[in-house]
Amino acid sequence: xxxxxxxxxxxxxxxxxxxxxxxxxxxxxxxxxxxxxxxxxxxxxxxxxxxxxxxxxxxxxxxxxxxxxxxxxxxxxxxxxxxxxxxxxxxxxxxxxxxxxxxxxxxxxxxxxxxxxxxxxxxxxxxxxxxxxxxxxxxxxxxxxxxxxxxxxxxxxxxxxxxxxxxxxxxxxxxxxxxxxxxxxxxxxxxxxxxxxxxxxxxxxxxxxxxxxxxxxxxxxxxxxxxxxxxxxxxxxxxxxxxxxxxxxxxxxxxxxxxxxxxxxxxxxxxxxxxxxxxxxxxxxxxxxxxxxxxxxxxxxxxxxxxxxxxxxxxxxxxxxxxxxxxxxxxxxxxxxxxxxxxxxxxxxxxxxxxxxxxxxxxxxxxxxxxxxxxxxxxxxxxxxxxxxxxxxxxxxxxxxxxxxxxxxxxxxxxxxxxxxxxxxxxxxxxxxxxxxxxxxxxxxxxxxxxxxxxxxxxxxxxxx
Ligand SMILES: [Zn+2]
Numbered sequence: 001x002x003x004x005x006x007x008x009x010x011x012x013x014x015x016x017x018x019x020x021x022x023x024x025x026x027x028x029x030x031x032x033x034x035x036x037x038x039x040x041x042x043x044x045x046x047x048x049x050x051x052x053x054x055x056x057x058x059x060x061x062x063x064x065x066x067x068x069x070x071x072x073x074x075x076x077x078x079x080x081x082x083x084x085x086x087x088x089x090x091x092x093x094x095x096x097x098x099x100x101x102x103x104x105x106x107x108x109x110x111x112x113x114x115x116x117x118x119x120x121x122x123x124x125x126x127x128x129x130x131x132x133x134x135x136x137x138x139x140x141x142x143x144x145x146x147x148x149x150x151x152x153x154x155x156x157x158x159x160x161x162x163x164x165x166x167x168x169x170x171x172x173x174x175x176x177x178x179x180x181x182x183x184x185x186x187x188x189x190x191x192x193x194x195x196x197x198x199x200x201x202x203x204x205x206x207x208x209x210x211x212x213x214x215x216x217x218x219x220x221x222x223x224x225x226x227x228x229x230x231x232x233x234x235x236x237x238x239x240x241x242x243x244x245x246x247x248x249x250x251x252x253x254x255x256x257x258x259x260x261x262x263x264x265x266x267x268x269x270x271x272x273x274x275x276x277x278x279x280x281x282x283x284x285x286x287x288x289x290x291x292x293x294x295x296x297x298x299x300x301x302x303x304x305x306x307x308x309x310x311x312x313x314x315x316x317x318x319x320x321x322x323x324x325x326x327x328x329x330x331x332x333x334x335x336x337x338x339x340x341x342x343x344x345x346x347x348x349x350x351x352x353x354x355x356x357x358x359x360x361x362x363x364x365x366x367x368x369x370x371x372x373x374x375x376x377x378x379x380x381x382x383x384x385x386x387x388x389x390x391x392x393x394x395x396x397x398x399x400x401x402x403x404x405x406x407x408x409x410x411x412x413x414x415x416x417x418x419x420x421x422x423x424x425x426x427x428x429x430x431x432x433x434x435x436x437x438x439x440x441x442x443x444x445x446x447x448x449x450x451x452x453x454x455x456x457x458x459x460x461x462x463x464x465x
Contacts, residue, residue, distance in 0.1 A: 005031045007044045011052030012395040016059050016355045016370040028057055030377040033414040038371050054385040055409060056395045059370050060119025060378035061317035062358025064277040065256045065306025068109035069102055069127040072440035077312035082233055082286040087459045094157040096446035099132035101439045106140030108436055109310060114146055115424055116316035116405040119378035119413045120368060121146055124197045124225045126153030131176045138184050141192055145418050150185060151195035151225040152177045154212060181219045196221035202234040206242055213248055224253050229260045231289040244268035256306060259289030266299035275361035276301050279308040280324040293353060294328050294345060304361035305354050316405045317354050325350045347400040377415040383407045
C-alpha cells in the first residue's frame with residue numbers, strides 16, 4: 001500500500017466529527033488509505049497538494065439501501081405504486097437480465113453513486129437468475145471501486161412468465177450464497193463484504209423468514225437487509241415485533257423502509273441494536289407512508305438513508321436528504337395548531353443521517369462517516385464556485401439544499417481518487433454508455449413481449465389478500 005501523503009488545503013471543512021465540527025477554512029491530510037489530521041493549518045512537506053479553496057471538504061455519503069442492478073431501467077418506474085413495482089420490476093423485467101446485464105447495471109450504478117459522492121453503498125441484490133449473475137453483479141461493484149456490502153438476495157425471479165409470481169427461491173441459491181461467501185466475498189477486511197437479503201419477509205411465512213435469517217448468520221453475513229413495514233401493503237404483519245419475540249433481533253439486521261413501524265417495534269430495534277434505512281422518495285411515492293427517520297432517531301434506533309432504485313429517480317444522496325428534510329418539516333408543521341417560531345429538524349441533522357448515521361447503521365462508524373484522524377480516507381470535495389453554489393455562506397445548507405452531483409469535484413474511497421476535476425478517473429464512458437443502451441433496449445423489448453395480465457392478477461392475489 002502506498003504511504004504517500006495528500007494535503008487538501010484551504011477548504012471549508014464539514015467534518016461530521018463533533019470534536020472538529022465545521023471549519024470555515026481548514027486542511028485535511030491523508031496518508032495511504034487513512035486520514036492523518038484535520039486542522040486549521042497543517043504543515044506537510046512532501047505531500048501532494050490539492051487546492052480546496054472554493055470547495056467543501058466532507059466525508060463520503062453512505063447509502064444503506066440500493067438495488068443497483070436496475071440502472072438500465074432508469075425512469076420506467078416514474079409513476080409506479082409498490083404494486084406496479086412488484087408486478088413489472090420484480091415479476092417481469094428482472095427475468096430478462098443476463099449475467100452481462102447484471103454486470104453493467106451494477107457497474108454503472110456503482111459509478112453513478114461514486115460520481116455523486118457516495119463512497120459506501122449497500123447493494124440489496126435480487127437479480128440472481130443464475131450463479132453467473134451473482135459473479136457478474138459482484139464484479140461490477142468491485143470494478144467500480146466502491147466500498148460496500150453485497151447482500152445476496154434469495155428472491156426467486158421468474159424464469160417462465162406463464163407461472164404465477166411467488167418470489168420463493170429454488171434451493172440452488174442457498175448453495176450459491178454459500179459459494180459466494182466462501183469464494184468471492186470471503187474476507188471481512190476488503191472494501192466489499194458479504195451480506196444477505198432474505199426472500200421478501202412480507203411474501204413468505206414467518207417460519208421461512210426465521211430460517212433464512214438463521215442461514216444468513218450461519219454464513220457470517222455482515223448485514224441482513226429486509227424490507228418491512230410498508231404502509232397498507234403489509235399492515236398488521238409487524239415482522240419486527242415477531243422477530244423480537246422470537247429472539248432473532250440483533251445488530252446485524254438492517255430493516256428498510258419501516259414507514260409504519262410501531263413505537264413498540266422501534267423499541268424492539270433500539271433495544272437490540274437493529275438499524276433502519278429509510279428511502280424517502282420510494283416511501284413518499286409508492287404508498288408506504290411517511291419516512292420514519294425522525295421517529296426512529298427519537299426512539300434511539302440507528303438510522304440511515306437509502307436511495308433504493310434509479311429505475312425511478314436520480315441516484316444521488318443530495319436529493320434524498322432534501323426530500324427527507326422537507327417531508328419531515330412538512331409533517332411537523334402540519335401537526336401544529338400555531339405558527340412555528342422555530343424549525344426543529346435541521347439540515348445538519350439530515351446530513352448526519354446521510355454520513356455518520358449511515359456508518360453507525362452499518363457498524364462502521366469507527367472506520368468511516370466523518371473526517372476523523374485514523375478513519376478511512378473516504379472524502380468528497382464539492383465545488384462552491386458553480387452558478388448554483390455562489391455564494392456559500394452556510395456550507396451545511398449548501399450541501400443539503402443546493403448541491404447536486406454536478407458540483408461534486410473529487411471523490412476518494414480509501415484514499416484512492418475515483419473522481420477528479422468533475423470526471424470519474426477510471427472509466428471509458430462512451431463504451432459503457434453504448435453497452436448500457438443496448439442492454440436496456442433488449443430488456444425493455446422483452447418486457448413488452450409479455451402479456452402481463454395473468455401476472456398482474458396473480459400478484460394482486462398475493463399482495464392484497
Ligand atoms: Zn428496496
